[in-house]
Amino acid sequence: MPNIKSAAKAMRSSKRKQAINEKIRNKVKGQIKQIKKLIAEGKKSEAAAKMKEVMSALDKATKKHVLKKNTVSRRKSRLAKAINKLA
Numbered sequence: 443m444p445n446i447k448s449a450a451k452a453m454r455s456s457k458r459k460q461a462i463n464e465k466i467r468n469k470v471k472g473q474i475k476q477i478k479k480l481i482a483e484g485k486k487s488e489a490a491a492k493m494k495e496v497m498s499a500l501d502k503a504t505k506k507h508v509l510k511k512n513t514v515s516r517r518k519s520r521l522a523k524a525i526n527k528l529a
Contacts, residue, residue: 486528
């Protein structure tokens with residue numbers, strides 16, 4: 443337990459931020475799983491439609507500093523490549 447008042451407040455604040463960041467990360471992970479499932483099933487049009495939502499969620503996560511910019515770029519690139527691979 444922190445001895446200093448400001449440290450206690452920082453700990454509470456950190457806990458709140460951690461919960462929010464975790465929620466955002468889980469949402470993005472779930473959406474990516476859905477796209478991967480659609481890709482595995484070979485549903486290109488549905489995956490492409492879902493991709494717009496996922497890109498938006500990834501960009502928002504970057505904007506809020508939950509995920510790093512290059513990580514998001516890599517994920518978007520790989521998902522787009524996988525969707526384009528479907529014929």
